[in-house]
Amino acid sequence: MPLIQLKTTVPLPPDLRDGLTADFGKMMADAGKPEAFLMIEFEEGADLRFGGKKPENAALVEMKQVGDLGRETYLRLTEIISRILKERLGTPPESVYITYQPVSDWGWNGTNF
Numbered sequence: 001m002p003l004i005q006l007k008t009t010v011p012l013p014p015d016l017r018d019g020l021t022a023d024f025g026k027m028m029a030d031a032g033k034p035e036a037f038l039m040i041e042f043e044e045g046a047d048l049r050f051g052g053k054k055p056e057n058a059a060l061v062e063m064k065q066v067g068d069l070g071r072e073t074y075l076r077l078t079e080i081i082s083r084i085l086k087e088r089l090g091t092p093p094e095s096v097y098i099t100y101q102p103v104s105d106w107g108w109n110g111t112n113f
Contacts, residue, residue: 001037001066001106001113002028007046008059010089017042023084030076033065037108050095058095059085066113068102 004024012020021040028035048058061081069077078098085091106113 001108002031002033003039003041003062003064005041005043005062005064006059007043007048007061008057008085008089008091009046009048009055010044010057010091012042012044016088019088020084023088027077027080027084030080031063031065031069031073055095057089057091059089059091059097061085061096061098062101063099064101064103066103066106069100074100 006020020042024040025035025038028038046060048055048060050058063077077100081098082093082096085096086093
């Protein structure tokens with residue numbers, strides 16, 4: 001039920017996608033969400049702009065999940081996501097936007113959570 005959508009300006013070869021998948025999966029424990037339901041969408045080569053400029057290395061991360069996780073959890077997740085993107089992609093934290101979107105109705109497997 002968590003969905004992470006990563007848009008980045010850099011290329012994402014399969015080994016990098018696998019590493020990010022593993023890192024985001026481990027992060028689910030911090031979110032209090034089951035890794036088994038985590039879906040990730042990757043978009044490489046995104047045309048992202050900051051302050052009217054096109055940075056060489058930037059990212060937009062959107063996380064949707066059932067329910068509100070609370071400010072402390074969001075702060076912890078922002079630290080983790082920023083670290084993952086810095087380590088895996090070399091993306092500086094000041095070139096990353098992260099949004100969290102609680103969802104009240106989430107359908108899966110012919111029903112809703």
